[in-house]
Amino acid sequence: MSPSEAVTVGPRLRTKRYPLALFRSELHLVFGRARSWALLGVLAAVPILIGSAIRFAGGGGDAEGFLGQVAGNGFFLIVASLALSLPFFLPTAVTVMSGESLAGEASLGTFRNLLTAPAGRSRLLAAKMVSLALFCLAATMTIWISGLIVGFVLFPVGDVLLLSGTTVSLGDGLLRALGIAVLIAASLLGLAGIGLFVSSLTSTPLAAMAATFGTFVVLGILSAIPQIDVIHPWLLMYGWLSFADLMRDPPYWDAIGRNLLLQAGYLAVFYAAAWARITSRDING
Amino acid sequence: MVADATPNLPDITAQELLAKVQTAKVDGLSGTVRSSADLGLPVIPGLQGGEGGGNQITDLLSGEHTARVAFAAPDKARVSVLDQMAERVWTTDGKTAWAYSSSDREAVKLTLPAHQSQPEAAKPESYDPQAVAKQFLDAIDPTTKVEVSGTEEVAGRDAYKLRLVPKTDQTTVGSVTLAVDSKTWVPLEVTVMPRTGNDPAIQVGFSSVSFGVPAASTFAFTPPKGVKVTEEKVPARKTPAQPPKTLKPEKPVKPSGDRPTLIGEGWATVVALKGVKATGNGPLDQLLANARTVQGSWGKGKIITSKMVSALITDDGRVLVGLVTPDTLVAAAPKAPR
Amino acid sequence: MSTLSEPPVVTHGLTKRFRGGQVAVNAIDLEVPAGSVFGFLGPNGSGKTTTIRMLLGLIAPTAGSVELLGESMPKAQLRVLPRVGALVEGPAFYPFWSGQANLLRFDAADRTADPRTRKARAGEALERVGLSNAARKKVRAYSLGMRQRLAIAVALMQRRELLVLDEPTNGLDPQGTREVRHLLRELAADGTTIFTSTHLLAEVEQVCTHAAVMSLGRLVRQSTVADLRAELRPRLVVRTPDLGQAAETLKSLGVTDLKTTAETVEGDAGELPIEKFAAALVAADVRIHGFGLERPSLEEAFVALTGEGFDVAQ
Numbered sequence: 049m050s051p052s053e054a055v056t057v058g059p060r061l062r063t064k065r066y067p068l069a070l071f072r073s074e075l076h077l078v079f080g081r082a083r084s085w086a087l088l089g090v091l092a093a094v095p096i097l098i099g100s101a102i103r104f105a106g107g108g109g110d111a112e113g114f115l116g117q118v119a120g121n122g123f124f125l126i127v128a129s130l131a132l133s134l135p136f137f138l139p140t141a142v143t144v145m146s147g148e149s150l151a152g153e154a155s156l157g158t159f160r161n162l163l164t165a166p167a168g169r170s171r172l173l174a175a176k177m178v179s180l181a182l183f184c185l186a187a188t189m190t191i192w193i194s195g196l197i198v199g200f201v202l203f204p205v206g207d208v209l210l211l212s213g214t215t216v217s218l219g220d221g222l223l224r225a226l227g228i229a230v231l232i233a234a235s236l237l238g239l240a241g242i243g244l245f246v247s248s249l250t251s252t253p254l255a256a257m258a259a260t261f262g263t264f265v266v267l268g269i270l271s272a273i274p275q276i277d278v279i280h281p282w283l284l285m286y287g288w289l290s291f292a293d294l295m296r297d298p299p300y301w302d303a304i305g306r307n308l309l310l311q312a313g314y315l316a317v318f319y320a321a322a323w324a325r326i327t328s329r330d331i332n333g
Numbered sequence: 334m335v336a337d338a339t340p341n342l343p344d345i346t347a348q349e350l351l352a353k354v355q356t357a358k359v360d361g362l363s364g365t366v367r368s369s370a371d372l373g374l375p376v377i378p379g380l381q382g383g384e385g386g387g388n389q390i391t392d393l394l395s396g397e398h399t400a401r402v403a404f405a406a407p408d409k410a411r412v413s414v415l416d417q418m419a420e421r422v423w424t425t426d427g428k429t430a431w432a433y434s435s436s437d438r439e440a441v442k443l444t445l446p447a448h449q450s451q452p453e454a455a456k457p458e459s460y461d462p463q464a465v466a467k468q469f470l471d472a473i474d475p476t477t478k479v480e481v482s483g484t485e486e487v488a489g490r491d492a493y494k495l496r497l498v499p500k501t502d503q504t505t506v507g508s509v510t511l512a513v514d515s516k517t518w519v520p521l522e523v524t525v526m527p528r529t530g531n532d533p534a535i536q537v538g539f540s541s542v543s544f545g546v547p548a549a550s551t552f553a554f555t556p557p558k559g560v561k562v563t564e565e566k567v568p569a570r571k572t573p574a575q576p577p578k579t580l581k582p583e584k585p586v587k588p589s590g591d592r593p594t595l596i597g598e599g600w601a602t603v604v605a606l607k608g609v610k611a612t613g614n615g616p617l618d619q620l621l622a623n624a625r626t627v628q629g630s631w632g633k634g635k636i637i638t639s640k641m642v643s644a645l646i647t648d649d650g651r652v653l654v655g656l657v658t659p660d661t662l663v664a665a666a667p668k669a670p671r
Numbered sequence: 672m673s674t675l676s677e678p679p680v681v682t683h684g685l686t687k688r689f690r691g692g693q694v695a696v697n698a699i700d701l702e703v704p705a706g707s708v709f710g711f712l713g714p715n716g717s718g719k720t721t722t723i724r725m726l727l728g729l730i731a732p733t734a735g736s737v738e739l740l741g742e743s744m745p746k747a748q749l750r751v752l753p754r755v756g757a758l759v760e761g762p763a764f765y766p767f768w769s770g771q772a773n774l775l776r777f778d779a780a781d782r783t784a785d786p787r788t789r790k791a792r793a794g795e796a797l798e799r800v801g802l803s804n805a806a807r808k809k810v811r812a813y814s815l816g817m818r819q820r821l822a823i824a825v826a827l828m829q830r831r832e833l834l835v836l837d838e839p840t841n842g843l844d845p846q847g848t849r850e851v852r853h854l855l856r857e858l859a860a861d862g863t864t865i866f867t868s869t870h871l872l873a874e875v876e877q878v879c880t881h882a883a884v885m886s887l888g889r890l891v892r893q894s895t896v897a898d899l900r901a902e903l904r905p906r907l908v909v910r911t912p913d914l915g916q917a918a919e920t921l922k923s924l925g926v927t928d929l930k931t932t933a934e935t936v937e938g939d940a941g942e943l944p945i946e947k948f949a950a951a952l953v954a955a956d957v958r959i960h961g962f963g964l965e966r967p968s969l970e971e972a973f974v975a976l977t978g979e980g981f982d983v984a985q
Contacts (some may be wrong), residue, residue, distance in 0.1 A: 073779035157763025165780035166752035293419040330730035
């Protein structure tokens with residue numbers, strides 16, 4: 049005899065499942081906050097700043113690489129902005145969002161409401177990670193779109209010169225830039241995984257953000273020490289610049305694939321650690 | 334480049350293998366070459382050659398590099414070195430050769446003299462496994478033990494391993510191994526092992542290769558809009574190629590004065606330069622200050638050693654360099670011209 | 672109300688020892704009958720909230736077991752908790768969202784909740800706790816009382832078989848408190864079992880059918896409220912200026928446990944025929960300003976059980 053039959057007025061048995069509702073709700077939480085839009089706004093400003101500097105101050109003409117091509121072809125504002133956001137702006141945004149993810153719920157106390165709802169700890173973690181991944185993509189796509197608009201407004205636009213010295217159509221170039229945005233978003237997943245794990249350890253979002261960013265800085269410093277180059281291929285940012293391989297003719301996939309594998313490895317390790325932590329953690333907050 | 338499989342191939346002697354290699358002929362190939370070099374050279378930031386050429390060679394002698402190569406008989410070739418967020422391209426269709434660098438967006442056009450027979454002039458030898466392998470083969474003489482040391486898989490192809498071991502203990506070279514494709518007899522990989530240690534000092538080889546003839550368009554280069562083009566003409570009958578750099582890495586010190594003298598032979602060859610002024614800048618001074626001092630009838634000097642390369646810098650401005658032990662350098666010192 | 676069904680909340684030897692070694696809950700055996708309004712009483716820090724967190728699977732017991740609606744927790748939490756409405760340790764919300772948005776979020780976390788009826792159910796829940804007018808206001812602007820109501824609304828988003836409420840009237844004004852107690856009685860009348868912790872005895876007296884008392888992590892008592900009252904023996908109280916004389920007379924009549932205050936003499940009359948006492952006192956020249964049996968309050972009973980006083984908040 050199930051208890052629901054015995055209780056005088058039992059609720060109707062709810063047999064249908066809507067497991068994706070939590071994921072939608074997470075997206076609403078991530079993208080329904082002023083702070084997220086502020087972060088995306090900062091990222092959208094990167095192409096504006098770079099574009100204005102080159103257009104109105106006339107700088108960057110002699111610069112090497114993608115930046116030096118912006119003045120001649122506004123298309124390159126997209127690629128240059130993505131490249132220049134990668135070392136600092138994007139990781140900062142990801143750090144803020146991932147550090148907040150679980151620690152934020154714990155500090156508000158909403159964690160317990162979610163768990164008694166019940167969200168299920170594993171599913172809640174999955175929803176957090178999916179929303180973080182989509183934030184990464186939104187972040188790079190913001191730069192892509194902003195770069196496209198600003199590049200087209202401020203500069204002449206035309207066929208795209210690849211690193212290999214061949215020229216492709218603007219459409220082909222835009223597609224490659226889109227690929228770069230996706231690749232850079234994927235490159236941020238390892239860091240997002242670290243942030244998610246750190247966030248599972250504490251109920252103080254600021255502490256989680258600081259610890260995640262600290263980890264990022266330490267990895268960056270390790271990457272810059274030549275004496276330990278044996279470990280460099282295993283550091284988070286080792287393959288971050290491989291996105292530029294999409295600008296070759298034909299694209300060179302090896303380093304890109306290796307970077308994606310490395311990011312997947314970081315993500316798997318830290319996601320598993322976060323899972324172990326979150327499924328055993330006492331929710332006292 | 335990791336030998337993760339040892340294919341079963343019919344036995345072959347070293348002599349047969351050498352013969353096959355010498356006569357190897359392909360109509361075309363394309364693939365990706367990886368090189369990694371760890372000569373243990375000291376890093377002297379202030380001493381990188383200012384000129385493009387010197388810079389590139391020291392650059393290629395350290396760290397890891399990836400290049401795309403393509404070749405079509407008899408005289409078409411293309412090498413693209415895939416740098417981080419940049420690319421350097423050398424290509425020739427037999428009549429003209431182009432060098433292009435994406436970072437400064439400059440192209441150099443060389444018009445080759447008619448009937449040029451050695452169009453490889455424009456490409457760096459160290460990136461063509463065939464050329465590198467041949468250098469070694471030419472150097473084989475009684476000083477070297479040559480054997481077929483097994484098989485391995487390189488770039489998905491079954492290959493024989495041809496190992497060359499120096500008979501002298503005066504050199505720092507432990508062995509040189511060529512991986513030779515069992516179908517086309519093209520060397521696919523070269524590995525130089527130091528006498529001590531388990532990590533290769535130099536490894537250059539294909540990570541993927543295909544022996545189809547690449548389309549002619551592969552070797553064409555159209556200077557893109559916005560790229561500065563410099564035209565140069567190669568006068569006929571000039572020795573085209575620079576001396577191969579792989580075996581005898583030059584110190585990144587600009588030799589001033591006469592041509593270098595060679596002392597000794599085979600693996601124990603020492604290159605002697607004279608009239609070199611230590612430029613007196615910080616890093617080199619520091620390096621020398623920490624170096625071991627040696628002296629003899631020839632004078633006094635400092636020895637700098639690394640995994641593969643040793644150098645003796647005498648107080649009177651002579652420099653002896655070789656892939657040899659420090660003792661060999663000291664022994665060669667009296668023969669170095671002042 | 673009594674049904675034949677299993678008790679919705681059962682614990683056996685439930686224990687929580689925190690990492691510091693402090694034992695917050697010490698081997699308690701709770702049994703909450705179906706259909707009851709169960710008052711979970713105890714002073715602050717007696718282990719009520721820790722117990723509730725263990726009931727709901729938020730923290731893992733060090734020892735012992737929890738069964739909720741006949742299923743083992745926390746193993747069966749995804750099956751059980753949709754049938755349980757919960758409010759744990761005060762309201763917690765996203766301050767940057769409206770009350771309604773908060774409700775929708777927590778409802779969406781329950782995969783059994785039908786998204787098509789979500790908005791309508793949120794509207795009803797807000798209506799029931801009297802927050803309809805504030806539904807679109809940001810929670811940041813809510814008073815503590817409003818947040819408390821919103822927290823109850825979360826528990827009311829679905830029909831529940833069991834409500835586990837931690838101090839549901841905390842922070843409410845007297846009017847709000849009355850409303851919430853009314854709501855609890857209404858829900859109970861519908862057959863929902865209500866397990867509510869409180870440190871307010873008035874709450875237990877007014878709404879609970881059953882009660883359990885926690886003290887220093889131990890369960891010192893659980894029974895029906897009626898039984899608790901019945902056990903409390905009435906005391907004979909004589910209001911008089913002639914304290915000494917009155918005490919002596921009562922003693923001679925067989926009254927035990929005599930206590931003298933500034934204006935009264937009290938004692939345990941047991942089964943004695945007290946209707947004769949008044950005459951005896953008058954005969955002994957005791958001036959009587961007042962005379963009668965007084966039933967002690969639950970508060971006094973719990974003070975006796977726990978050895979501690981309760982906060983008297985209202």
